[in-house]
Structure formats: structure tokens, C-alpha cells
Amino acid sequence: MVQAAPPFDVQRPVGKAYDECRLADGTIRPGWQPIVDGFNRRGTQGLQNAAAETERLVRESGANFQTVGSGQSSLRPWQLGPIPLVLDSQTWSHLETGLQQRVRLLEAVLADLLGPQHLLKERILPAELLSANPEYPRTYHELPHLGPRLNISATDLARASDGKWWVTGDRTRAPSGLGYALENRVITSRVSPKLIRRSNVTRLAGFFSTLQEHLNSLSPHRNENPRVAILTPGKESYRYVEDAYLARYLGYTLVQGRDLAVRGNRLNLKTLGGLVPIDVLWRHISDRQCDPLELNPSSQQGVTGLLQAIRAKRVAVANSIGTNLSQMPALLPFLTAASQFLFQETPILPSIATYWCGGEQECKYVLENLDSLMLRPAFFVTRHSALVPAEMTAEEKSELVRKIKANPHQYVAQQRPSRSVTPVWHNGQMQSWHVALRSFHVQTESKIAVLPGGLVRVSPDSASLDQNPTTGRLGQDCWVVANEPVDHETSLLSSSRQPVRLVRGGAELPSRVAESLFWFGRSAERTEIIARLLRCILFRIAGETETSEMPELPRMVAALAALGQIEPDHAIEEFGSLLPALESALPESLYRQDNPYNLRAGIVGMVENAAAVHDRISLDAYRMIHKIHEHLVAPRADLQLDIGTAINRLDGLISDLLALSGVASESMTRTHGWRFMQLGRRIERAYQTAELLLATLQNPILDERPLLESLLQATDSLMTYRARYLLQLQPCAAIDLMINDDSNPRSIQFQLNKMCWLLNELPTEDSQFGLGEDQKLVRQLAHQTLMSDPQQLSETDAKGNRPALEALLSDLIEQLPRVSDLIAARYLLHTGGRQELTGRLTAAAASTLPK
Template structure:
């Protein structure tokens, strides 16, 4: 906890509440502990449901948000903020000038204001940075990490000039807090942040060549496994931009293009959230897959604007900080009004001597790059570790900077039902435009009882806070990000402009959702029978259901082999445990995990309601009570919830998704998977009939959710011909194979096609042939069993479907999605490598992936 000599943001040294806090403290007193706790729980709920916080509990092992959002904001006085704002603006202009000089005339190096080693010894510097043309500003969006000293002075602890993270979380903090404390915001005259994001969007739009009225701006994210992916998706949704990954981009004719289903669309402005050296594998890091091959040439051609500019990482290197005052004096004839924390570059002889002499009083960082790792703390090292560190500094002194550990102010935090005082760190954000530098009013605040955990950012800290700039007079509440354009707008119907990668992810999202539902229904039907009063050996349909579960990957195949199953653990034990088994690569947990992965990959394309449903589905498989693994009734209840929520997801897709190509790909995934799953089920259950087939037929109807339809037509009469007709040939039954093939045929015909192509495409031909095959089959013939007790015609049809549906999936992939990655080769078997969590094809038709170096 903070000691008494720390600067208290809320109270003065005599204990009185600071003016900016008076209204808030009064309101909190009126709320009382119960009211604050209620608001805190509401904030927790909104954070869980927020589009910037989607995560899959324990199903997907990823922390989407590094810390929770606290209820009580950090409040700063508007007049004092203006002084800090002026210092931040001056610092941005200084960093812009230094970067321009380093990549231009290099007067600072020639005059020895900056040591030449800042470039010559810097592995993050590429000569090509120096050669890129620059007609506009290099630093469009920047961030500054701040700490407040004991006397209330603000110190800069670090700069972020490449692609600062945290802006989306700061926005999310404000949106959530304003929903819970709307009256408090107005009562405290809190300055709004919408004007900052409006300025950001106007500036990015203005970067387009010729300043078109409606430029295509894309946010380039490192990918869904990056810590900043969710934040990028949140920002893209809020700003109305397209979020892209490297494989969505193609350089053609000196222009940067977005690869879409309808062809290539030129990108005017690229808001880059990947590192400089990964931006172009042709001229920079050849192993990078995050950028676009040939991007630097498009910049030279002036056909795309990139924000921030390539090479901007040089302005954030910690080794630059000690030289900022001298550089400011040299370039502008003025001292920086906002000081940096004491920083020493070990490449200087006297500085190195000082660092080695005061090692225990300092922390050390890499000199040339910003690291997400915590700084080195010599005072926490053993004697041997410290000796090794000294040797490293002496051997490569230019690679280290040392800093004084910042003193951090404290602020009130509501934690576990009471007010506590925690240390605070603040990250401010700036957008530099042609008219000047606009600072976001507030920023991203993080708090922790241990100040050392705040020395790394932005993922450190225990709690996040909204930051309020409180004015002494009412502020404008009507600022909005959405400004009306006076120019006429061309009305369009979207779809063909969708990136092919998005179509691929939606296709597999549909596959995974349908696969999960099929397994859940069959598993539930099986467990219901096991939980009944009938002895297992008397349940005649049970061996067929176990065989079907084994075919889908939910059970080990040995359970379906007569004689072997008796030597294995009992079904009463194995089946409930299989629900939570992460090692079942083709099982229910894998399918639901893959749903989450695919939804994550199109985060900016799926509604928040859909995310909430998917998260809820995943929550059913978080085993918070280990006794559930042996409690069949509890497992059945969980399966009830999973199936209900999967149906809700399906209904949301039907009722809420615009009928664009994205919706068609998702539907194609569902229909192909459902047809395949039904064919597999019927093959396991009906090809080899038993003498009394009624229980088997009933289990098939229950598993396919077709019992009600069957009963309404045939009452209690259970006949195989009628069941096969309903599940294979009936075009009115949305669960039948015929219905799936009709929908597949319709959807592939509606996908974009080459106007020069004559006749049907290969995918259309396959879909039409399968549809014709099922249309021409007769239910009576399919249900007929030969003298050996085999339904030969049914077996031939189902074998054809399970063999050719994967080929149809391949054909769709090859025609529309091939340029987004490796070809997905589909087989009808469980492939333990291809079906691993997060792979492109965790589904019943498992993709076989090629070797990738």
C-alpha cells in the first residue's frame, strides 16, 4: 500500500478533499458501500459482455483483458490538466522532429547531440527507413506513460510512437463507466473523449491521397493470437474501419489492396498495429507473415498512407530519453516542460560508471526497443545474478538503459467491499494532425497495491480505471463521433467486399457450431438411456449410439468394438467425463473451443449478442465442480444448456445476420456439416438393422430433433422407411440430408462468380450431383435389407455422401478461399494434428494440413 509520503490524488496533505474530487466523493457517500458494490458488480457484468473483453473462460486459455475495471475513476483537475496537456503536445512535436531528422538530414547526429550508436548499434534500425519518402507527419498516434512524483510533478516514464496499445481499453473504460455513472459524469462536468476519436478518424481519413470523401481505411492487426487483437477489433468497430491481417492484403500495380470475394479493393490508409520490421517481408524481415509483401514500394509510389510511418519505432527507444532536453534545445531553442524520469544510457562512459555504482537504486531496460517483459531489478537479484548483469553491461553497454524507479501517486480504489489506496500509472494518448496535437482528455489508468507491477505496460497492474478530467463548468455533451457528410452517398448492398479470410472463418464457425450440436444431442440421448432404470445390456440401441459417438470422436473407438469395451472403464464413468475432456481432439469440447477461435478471428464481424451466446456455451464446459464428471444428471443438465444456447446462436444467425456472402459461407459450413453428421449417424445406426429396430429408430429421431415431426405424421408407428424418408429424402424437414443439399445448391449459386466463366463451377457441379443422387433415391429401396441383413442401397448412398461432402468443402475452399492460406484437405476421419484446438478444421470432416516450415 502507498505510504504517507506519496502524492494522494484525492486528498491534500491536510486531509481535505481536492476540489476536483468533491462532487464525486459526495456522490459516493450518498451511494454508500451497498451502492458502490452494486455499481462495481454492474461494471463487472458490462466488462464481461463488452466487445473488447470477449474471452472463453477456461475453454480458450487467453486473457482477453489484463485487468478488471474498477468502479471509482481517477479524477484530475481540468486546469492542471491543461498544463500537462501542453507538455504532452510539446513532447510529441519534439519526437516528430527528432524522428524526421534521424530519417532525414541527421543534423542531431552530425552535431553529436545524439550519439551515432542510437542507429549504428540499433538492430531495429533498417537503412530502408531512411530512404522512404515522407510528405506528411510520421507520428500520427502516440502515447506517453506518466507517473506523479511526491510533490505532484508529472514525469514521463516512457514513450510509445509505433502503434501504442491501450486506446481501445481507455475507450471501453469510458463507455462502461458512463453507463453506470451517467449522472456522476454530468455532475462532475467530465470532459468527453468523443471529440478525440472524432479528430483521430478525421485525421486518418485526411491521409488518403487526394483526400477522398470516403476513403477505405484499414486497421492492420498482428492476428487473433496477439494480445492486442481484441482491442483492435473494438477500435475498428467503433471507428467504422475494416480490420485486416497480413494475409488479407495484396500489392498489385504499386497499390495496396484488400483481397475480397469480389476481387481486389484498393486501401487508401493503413493504420498499422504491427512492428516496423514485420511490415514488408520483401524488404525487411523475410519471415514475417504479419505484413504485406511490397508494402514499402506502395509507400514510395504514394498510393497508400501508413500510420504511424515505417521507422517510427525509433522515437520510442528508451535510449533516446536522456538526450531529449539537448535535442529540444538544439531544434527549438527551448527546454521540455514535461521532464522524463532519470534515465541513463550505459553507452556513455560516465553514465555507465554512475549506473554500476548505483545499481541497486535503479531498474534496467533494453536500450533500443520497448519490451513487454518487466524491467530488471538489481535489488531483487542474488549476488551471482548481479555479477552476471554487471558483466553483461560492461560487455555490451550500448544495449542497456537504467532508470530511477518512479514514485507513484495513490488514488482511492473500491476493493473487496472497502476503499483502499493504491498506486496509479497513467498512459495518455495524442493524435497529431496538420492543425496541431490533440490530447485525449484522460487516458488509460492502471492501479496496483504494488507500484513495481506498474513498471511494465500496458498489461500490468491489478485494476484499470476510467480517467476523468473534471471541469468547473458544464461541458458540451453533444459531441459525437458520427458526423454527417454533406456529400451524396451511394447506397450499396454489402457482401462481395468481405475479405476471403473472413469467409473462411465464418465457414468453419458454421461447421464447428453444427458439429458441436450434433455431438451434444447424441451424447445427451445416450446419457438419458444410461441414466434410466433399464440395465445397459438390455438397451438394444446403446451399442449403435456408442459406435456413433466413437465415429464422431467423443469416445475411444475401442468402446464400440464387441469384447474390447468390457475391458475398458464403464460408460457410466467415461461418457460424463468425456464432456470435459480437452484431449478429445474431435470431441464436443474441441468443437466448442473451435467455435470460440473462429468467432475471435472475425471479432469485428460478429455481433456482441453472438459473442455472449458463444461465451455462455463455453461456460457450460467450465468444470467448477469436479463431482459433475461422475454425476450423469448434472452432465445432462449441462448438455441441455449447451443445446439450447447453440439453438439460440442458430436463431440469431437466421434472424440478425445480413444476407451477404459472409452469411452464406456460415450457412454452407452448417449445411455441409449437418449433412455429413446425419450421414455418419445413419450409417452407424441403420445400415445393419436389428430385429426389433424401434428403439434404434427412436434414438435416431431424438438425436436429429425430428421426433415431433415424425409423431405428428405417423403417431406411434415406428417404421424404418418413414424414418429414412424423413431424414434423407424429405425436402421440408430442415434436419434432412435433402434439405441440406438444397440449401447448399442455393448458396453456392449465389456466391460471386467470374463473368467470363461458362457453365457451372466445380463446387456447383458437385453440389448438383449430390442433390440429384439423393433426389433419385427411393426411401423404400433405401430401407430394404438384403439376405445378409444389410441395407446396401442406404450404405452406398451414405458412403457416397461421407466421401464426397469433403470434396465439396474442398472445392468451395479452392474456389473462394484458397489465397487466404494453405489448402484445407478434408478427410472423413479424425486427424489428431488437424483437429487440435484452434486449427482451421476442428470438425467432423477433419482438415489434413500440409507441413509448414
């Protein structure tokens, strides 16, 4: 047998590009040698296993982002390769020094532009960088700042064929990617723990410790344990998952603009327990969106009055508002002259050749050399790709030239960077792909700390790396390797000896979070009851008995239609015969995307509401949610529509839903967040059980025993019933167990009692006396159900109906949505349109079925 060559031995060079792994003669660079040896020992199969494990860990972490392409955006998982980019200590020392110098320069330029403006007066920078800049309101000049203006910044780098590093852009407003760089390290260290320790890789914890200490030091109140919040654009943003990950890792509060309020020139978090002051705000929204009162009046991401709180020095904002000026591409051509003017220094890391079209000679050069350049907006950074004239049609290029000539100061042109290559394991083989590196820095009062490594993207196509990191190329971890063992002492745990004040309760819950947890609970419960009912029906269809010999089946189908899983016409005998047979219709209904009420929609609702509170849900719970999502929603190559596959899929779904419920029951602290999730569950379970029973039992069929067994099975009460009554299936006993029995966690009475207790535990206004309207209504329903007699509920009238049962269940179905609305009105301040989880067929449709 021929032994396969070690994976790195088959790597091929790419043209004249600088090879990060090999010298010109093909030998391995010294910093790479331990890494190459380690992966070669694993062999091809070992690398395949590492790639699969990496993909699994990324998927379980929920790391995803919105990609932009062809004018559309979509959500996709972050992609990470198992092999890191390696930088030796000498290379890193050069980069670190150059990056620290650049941060000092950008800080000084920003201070000058928002202060004395010597650079403009001396014509080092053209005045149009401000006067023609739509991103520059004069309001920025008035704002004080606590500490440096640039607290957290980033620099995009490329290495040319001669090994020289070039800066392709700066990110000084709110750089993205820091969370993904951290996630890359966490996952890679889990996949290759021994290798990362043996290779003397510099740890990242020291950088994040510096970040924490610096943000804490910005607090205007100088308290030892200030409240730091991360202001995120929201779950619709490409960076929301990253923001949630950073908030969880650093122990910060993740907020949106609607969670905040300024009172008495103080920034506060709006919670169920009242207003909680915020000391430091790490903003991840654009400058113009921060305050709709003084900046962009249409902004929904910021908070009214934030600028006034900043002027009063009652809150520190990182980065300070106005820092978008130092990341504008039009600044790049002038940074070398600014460095000479301000510091008498030449930048160690030069900017890539950039031409601002506002200069006459530069504009002429750009128009004459369009095919060798790429064009970007001059004053702001966009997520969209650069314009590449060489790839345009003659008509498109002519239109671009017209636009440049009409508004030359609005454009910059850049030379397309050459990029180094690095080993990448892809599709079972070692390849050389081009590299883009984004570095991150924290500037304190006394130093500039640089993250050892950074965010790495690799691609076989160098041009695709000229786009924003959110375009979705393969990522890699970046290992800065030292010549000797590195310090492993650093920890993010506070070293303060100051005793902390013990607290319990969790009243500091934003109502937006409470709302998402409430609807998460409702979606989860709806998903479970539909899955149970659907599985119960499929079991019967898959059995030996002919469907015509199952008198309970039409009622069960009617209930399934009432819950919204299938078309209502399936529940009516005259129309059902015209529709596809249940054997094909029911399995197909699992995957339909055009039904806003079905099982799949419930899972989507779960995932969306969980994503909105990503930082509040444990990693174990999030893994379970992801697993639930995979059953019916995630794309599958093995999609089948037969009954056996549908039953197996439902078995797995119900098991995972129960596991998720167990995690919530045993692991979640009994705070208001847990209470709102439980309220959602209890309301939905009571409502769906009432719908189910009304659709099936209000006018009895001739032999109800099979129907009662099905209902008890669908409500997970069959085992309890048989333990009490053996095989005697009677309506009175079944109704008692599913409606009246407060010891049965699946009964309606149990849900109402729990709702009464949960509402009593929620905070109330100081001015409120007595019960709230929501509490009154729930107690009324609980009393009404408690006073109902199971024997009377099971009795039929002369017409063959159960009027007492119909009256009770109809009242519950009508009033439970009112309970939800009253809770929303009282606590959930940010509710938009009311979410609907009910089915489309009223239970009255069941009355058309034969008795």
C-alpha cells in the same frame, strides 16, 4: 444495529505517496468530491454490485489480452474497477500542454534523424543511436509521408510524491491501449450513468472524431469517404481484441498482412469480389515487419511491396514507417537538450532519470548503482519486464554486469519511479493502490489533440506498474472533470452532406474472413449434433430402465464414438466392459481436454474462429458465443461429473446454440460472409447426420423402434415424425424424414439443396463458364439423394444389412469432405492445414455389434 461507515471513509493512505483523492490533511480534493459523495451514497453493497456489474460487462464484451509472466503467455479477461481515477481541470490543463509540447518535440527529433541529422552533427544526440541501432535500416530515409510522421502516439506517466508528473516512456510506433481506454469509459458509463453526467466529465468522442477526420485527410486521393484499414498482427497477438474493437467503433476495415496485395504501386484488399484499393493504413505492426521484400524477409505480418506503394504516394501509412526510432529508451536522456536546441524550450513534462550505458560516465554510474536502478534494452521497447538487479541473485547480477560491459550501448538504466495512489474497490473494501497513466494523442496538420484522460492501471505494488500494460493489472477509467457542464454535441457520425452511393451484396469480403466464418459454422453445427446425441443417451441412462434392457443403447454409443466424443472401444461390446461405466464416462467426456474431436473441442473451435473475425460478428452474437464457451470450457468452481448435472449443462448449451443460430438467421445481412457460415453449417449437418445414420441403421437390430425414436430425437425430427405418423415408428418413414424429405431442415436432402443455392450465390471468375467443380459435386450428391427411394434404403438383404443405405451414406461421408476442400481451393486462399472435424471411429465399427 451499527451502520457501516461510508466506503471512502475507510480508505488508508500509503506512505509518502501523493494521494490523488485526498489532500495532505485528509480532506477530499475538490474534483473528487462529487464522485466520493456519489459512491458513498451507494454504500458497501452498492459498490459491490457496481464491481460485479463491471466484471459482467467486461466479460460480455470479450475484452481480453495475452499476459506474459514466468516465461509463459496466457489469455485473460481485461480487469476493470468501478471507481475511476479523477483529474481536475487544472491538473489536466498542465498535462495537456506538456503532452502537446512533447509530441511536437518527438516529431521534430524524428524528422531530423530521418532527414538532415543536425542533432547528430551538433552532438546533441550520440551518433550511436543510429549507427549501433539494429532497429534502424537506411531504407527509412527514402520514405515520403503524407501529413505528420507521428499521427497517433502515447506517453506513459507517473506522479511523484511532490505531485510532479514524470514521463517514464513514449510509444510512437503503434501504441496499444487506446481501445481499452475507450472500453473502460463505455463500461463505466453504463455502470454509473447518472454519476458521470453529474460530475462534468469530459467526453472522449471529440478525440475519436478528430482521429477519424485526420486519418481520412491523409488519403492521397483526397476522396471524401476513403477506405481506412487497421493492420493487425492477427488473433495470436495481445492486441487483436483491441484492434477489432477499434475497427468496429470507428467503422474501419480490420486486415492482416495476408489480406493485402500491392498491384501497380497501389495497396489493395484481396476480397472474393476482387481487389479493393486501400487509401489509409493504420498499422499496428512493427516497422521491420511491414514489408518482407525490403525489411524483414521472414515477416508474415506485412505486405510485399508496401514501401514501394508509399514511395509512389499511393497509400498513407499511420504512423509512418521509422517512427520506432522516437520511442527508443536510449533517446530519453537527450530529449531536454534536443528541446533546447530545436525550440529553445525546457520540457514541461521531464523524462524520468535515464542513463544510456553507451556513455562512459553513465555506464560507470549504472554499474556502481545497479541495485537502485532497473535496466531495459536501449533501442527497442519490449513486452517483457525490466531487469531489476536488486531482485537478482549474485550469480545473475554478475552475468548482467558482464553483458553490460561487453555491449554497453545496448542498455539503458532508469530510476524506479515513485507513483501516486488512488482509491480502488477490491475484495469488498476500499484500498489505496499505485497509479500508472498512459495518455494518447493525435497530431494533425494544425493541432495536437490529447485524449481527455487515458489508460489507467492500478496495483498495490508500485514496481509491477513498471511493466508493459499487457501484464494484466487492474484498470480504471480516467475522468477529467470540468468546473462547468461539458459539451455533449460531439458525435462520430459524419456531418458530410455529400450523398453516399448505395451498395448491397458484400462482395468485399477477405477470403481469410470467409474461411473463419466457414469453419465457425462447421464447429457450431458439430457441437450441436454431438450435444443432442449425448443428451439423448444420458436421458436413457438416467431413466428407470436398466441399460441391459435398452437394445438401442449400443448403437447410440457407437454413433457417439463415430462422432469422436468417446473412446471407440466403448462401441465394441468385448472392450466396453473393460472401460469405466457409461454413467461416469459420458459426463466426464464433456470436459476432457485431450480429445481433439469431442464436444469441448468443437466449442473451442467456435470461439477461436469467432475471435478471428471479432470485428465481423455482432455484439449480441459474441455474447452468445461467450455464454456457450462458459458451459464446458471456462473454469468453473462447481464442476460436477454426475449425469443430472451433465444433462442440465447440455440443455443450456443446446438452448444457447439455438439462440446463436437464430441471431445468425435473423440478424446477419445476406452477404458472402453469411453464405460461407451457412455453407459450413450445411456441410457439417449433412456429414454428421450421414455418420450418425450409418453407425446405427446399416445393419438393423431386432426391435428398431427405440433406436428410431432416439435418432429422430437426436436429429430434432421427432416432433415432425409424430405429427405425421403418430406412434408408428417404421424405418422407411424415419429414413425418409432424415434423408430424403427436402421440407425438413434437418434432413440431408435439405442441406444439399441449400448448398447448391449458396454456391450459386458466390462470385465466380469472369473467365469461368459453367459450373465449378464444387458446384458439380454438390449437385451430383443432391441428385443422388433425391433419386434414392426411402423404401429401398430401408430394405435389408439376406445378411441382414441395408446395402442401399450403406452405399448412399458411405458415398456422402466420402464426398462431403471433398466438397469442403473444393470450396477452400476456390475461395479460401489462406487455408493452412485442413481442419478436421470428423470422429475417429468409422461407422463400420458398428457392424461388430450384435443384431
